[in-house]
Amino acid sequence: MTWAMTEKGYSQRRACRLVGIDPHVHRYRSRRPDDAGLRTRLRELSGERRRFGYRRLHILLEREGWEVNWKKLYRIYREERLTVRRRGGRKRALGTRAPMAIPQGPNQRWSLDFVTDSLVWGRRFRVLCIIDDFNRECLGAVVDTSISGHRVARELDRIAELPRA
Structure with missing residues (x-):
């Protein structure tokens, strides 16, 4: 888009039509606030409390004075790729089991x-x-x-x- 407008001299409307997008999409500027402080605190808390999910972390953040919607916190939690660490499953026997020995006389098994x-x-x-x-x-x-x-x-x-x- 920007290349077509600067190098070729096309108007914004014409460049958008060539690419196939609406000009409003090209002009859009996000008004979302910068959540850098919240993101770092969320990462710190999730590092300290590995078994806590986003709901329990939301409670901890509220106690610290952060006023954040849980849906927004969940979005940030997912964007930071924070997940509750899975616990290890059942320990299974390694290798193949040796067949049980057949008793050769009475009172052996x-x-x-x-x-x-x-x-x-x-x-x-x-x-x-x-x-x-x-x-x-x-x-x-x-x-x-x-x-x-x-x-x-x-x-x-x-x-x-x-x-x-």
């Missing part, structure tokens, strides 16, 4: 499982099933309405001490 059911009148109960993985023998079934971790440990100790052929 046991499996525990809770089975839950309810009686006709609504009372619930759980059964702890303890199975030897080598011969698929049920070593014990502990029935209780509320099995605690201490009780499970006691039952496992009791079953481990039993003599088996």
